[in-house]
Amino acid sequence: MTARTIATLHIEDDAFQQRVVARLLQNVDSRYGFKITCATTEDAALSAFCGSEFELVILDYQLAQGNGLSCLQHIRRLDSVVPVIAMSATASAEIAAALVKAGADDFLAKQNLSAKVLGQSVCAALQRADVVRSRLADLSTSRNDWARLVDEALEHFVVGVGGQWLQDLDNAEHAARQASISGVDLQKQIGTWACDLEERGIVPAGQGSILVRPVLMELLLRLDPDPATSQIAGRNQ
Numbered sequence: 236m237t238a239r240t241i242a243t244l245h246i247e248d249d250a251f252q253q254r255v256v257a258r259l260l261q262n263v264d265s266r267y268g269f270k271i272t273c274a275t276t277e278d279a280a281l282s283a284f285c286g287s288e289f290e291l292v293i294l295d296y297q298l299a300q301g302n303g304l305s306c307l308q309h310i311r312r313l314d315s316v317v318p319v320i321a322m323s324a325t326a327s328a329e330i331a332a333a334l335v336k337a338g339a340d341d342f343l344a345k346q347n348l349s350a351k352v353l354g355q356s357v358c359a360a361l362q363r364a365d366v367v368r369s370r371l372a373d374l375s376t377s378r379n380d381w382a383r384l385v386d387e388a389l390e391h392f393v394v395g396v397g398g399q400w401l402q403d404l405d406n407a408e409h410a411a412r413q414a415s416i417s418g419v420d421l422q423k424q425i426g427t428w429a430c431d432l433e434e435r436g437i438v439p440a441g442q443g444s445i446l447v448r449p450v451l452m453e454l455l456l457r458l459d460p461d462p463a464t465s466q467i468a469g470r471n472q
Contacts, residue, residue, distance in 0.1 A: 238268040241361065244283055246306060247295040248275040252345070256293060256353070263354035267361070277301020281309050289317060291361065294339070296323035296330060304330075304337060311338035316367050318360030322348070381410035382424065385454065389428055393438050393446045404450065408457050418459025425451055 243260070247253050253273050260269040272287070274280035277298055284292070292310060296303035307319060321339040323330070324346060331342040340360040343352060388403030411421075428451070429443030438446050 238266060240268045240270050241290045242288065243269045243271045243291040243293065244280065244287075244289045245271050245273050245293045246275075246277075246280040246298070246303070247273065247293070248299045249295075252295070255348070259348065259350045259353045260357070262350040264358055267358075275300070277303075277306040277309075280306055284310055284313065290364070291357065292317060292319040294319055294321045296321055296326050296334065304333060307334060307337050307339060316364050318357070318364045320353075320356055320360060381407055381414050381416055384410050385424075385451075386428065386431070388454075389432060389447050389450050390437060392450045393432065400450065404454060408454060411454070411458055416458065418455050421451065421455050421458060 245253060245256055247256070257269075257271055260271070263269070269291070272283055272289075274283050275298075278301060280294075280301070294303055294307055294310075298306070303321065303323070307321065310317070310319060315338070318340045319338060321331075321334040321342045322345055323342075324344070326334075326342075326344075334342050340363065341356040343356060384403060384407035388400045388407055391403055392400035425447070429447050431443075432438045432447065433440050433443040
């Protein structure tokens, strides 16, 4: 089986430690190979991270230029999923906890570092990230599906294509439930659908929100039959 190449950013200003980690990564797991880019400062790390798509970050807490915790916080603002393994030779338990709280998948003490310890941490982090990305992709697809189905229901409703819009609405409701769409999510889209129908010339300008309201209110009541629906009804009257 061909090993999967993991693009890795190693943020470390000590050349010896760079070589140690590179050697350990060679023995992590036969399923993975690691293409390592090294950065020695916080600024260089963030510049490299923004310029490439990394699947793994190994971060030293103590940097001669910059701060490991600050660097981690910046990375997490850019990417909430990429695995980040934080390391230090001297960090206290409080610092380790702060790094994990800021988004590190794991914290490893350099004095206890081995191929086994690093391998377990890296493999677990990569597997977690794969699961999260897969779920996000599925959710994105589901949300696109439900929005498309609602759009079809609205178009059929306003142009008077028999009862087709009712079947479209049933399909949209099913897709919305599969994608965990709430009444709040639907409310956010009402203005968008109304404008879209007007821009495509399907309804007269200024009439979109009036004509789509019956369909969207029906779907809203199906998805979220609570007092919040009366609020949206009142705002659109």
